[in-house]
Amino acid sequence: MPNLKDLKNRIASVKSTRKITKAMQMVAAAKLRRAQDAAEQARPYTERFNAVMGKLAASVGDAANAPRLLAGTGEDKVHLLVVMTAERGLCGGFNANIAKLAKTHAAELLAKGKTVKILTVGKKGRDAMKRDFGQYSVGHVDMSEVKRLGYADAQGIAAEVLKRFDGGEFDVAKIFFSRFENVVSQIPSMQQVIPFDVDTTAGKVDTDSFYDYEPDEQAILADLLPRGVATAIFAALLENGASEQGARMSAMDNATRNAGDMIDRLTIEYNRSRQAVITNELIEIISGAEAL
Numbered sequence: 001m002p003n004l005k006d007l008k009n010r011i012a013s014v015k016s017t018r019k020i021t022k023a024m025q026m027v028a029a030a031k032l033r034r035a036q037d038a039a040e041q042a043r044p045y046t047e048r049f050n051a052v053m054g055k056l057a058a059s060v061g062d063a064a065n066a067p068r069l070l071a072g073t074g075e076d077k078v079h080l081l082v083v084m085t086a087e088r089g090l091c092g093g094f095n096a097n098i099a100k101l102a103k104t105h106a107a108e109l110l111a112k113g114k115t116v117k118i119l120t121v122g123k124k125g126r127d128a129m130k131r132d133f134g135q136y137s138v139g140h141v142d143m144s145e146v147k148r149l150g151y152a153d154a155q156g157i158a159a160e161v162l163k164r165f166d167g168g169e170f171d172v173a174k175i176f177f178s179r180f181e182n183v184v185s186q187i188p189s190m191q192q193v194i195p196f197d198v199d200t201t202a203g204k205v206d207t208d209s210f211y212d213y214e215p216d217e218q219a220i221l222a223d224l225l226p227r228g229v230a231t232a233i234f235a236a237l238l239e240n241g242a243s244e245q246g247a248r249m250s251a252m253d254n255a256t257r258n259a260g261d262m263i264d265r266l267t268i269e270y271n272r273s274r275q276a277v278i279t280n281e282l283i284e285i286i287s288g289a290e291a292l
Contacts, residue, residue: 018259025252032245069225072195080170085125094247099128154234177236178243186243
């Protein structure tokens, strides 16, 4: 049984930890509001942008006339997996769940004889993928110096991906991120960005409407598709930002509660031990007095 001094030190240590986790919970809650607003405000733009892309893609019709980013290389041999996670931990299973989804998909592709290349965004994703798929890593994007996420950050990542696609390094590119639902629910998700995945049925909804494009559809798509890749990456980064803060807030709340429970248990144990020591001392005093 630990002595009173050890129990007292443990109680003080857990109380200090509880102060830290409580502070981190409050900071995450403050950041969550802004990150959630950013993610929710980006969703209508992304949906509308994809709808416009779908109309244009449906107007092109023949895949032979479509831009390369939409039609692809015509092959499905080399896959680039862009795994986007956080730079920091202490956010529950947020990073691990994204990495798990990417690992599962990579294993399926390898089992089918495909070639896998992995580009990581965020230190935690790089560390997680390095353990089992380190030999497939082709690059890493460091986001540790980013104070406030902006569209320029997504453009940088998109430029890296497009450069590799233009260089013929892969046929298909997919991004992995966590879609924000609420504080306790973040859904690991996968989205194909090259060839750009658009809903071509969007152009067939208004059968009585006709549009004339200037310049033609192919020229507009050629200009919009790189922006579409950047927009998809930016939306994923915003979803990740909100999911990270939500997961951290939930994890720190659980840690604070657990620390409180541990303090209660240690306090009871300390009081019992202290009572036992006092009882033994009284017995010794009474026994000594009777001996006299």
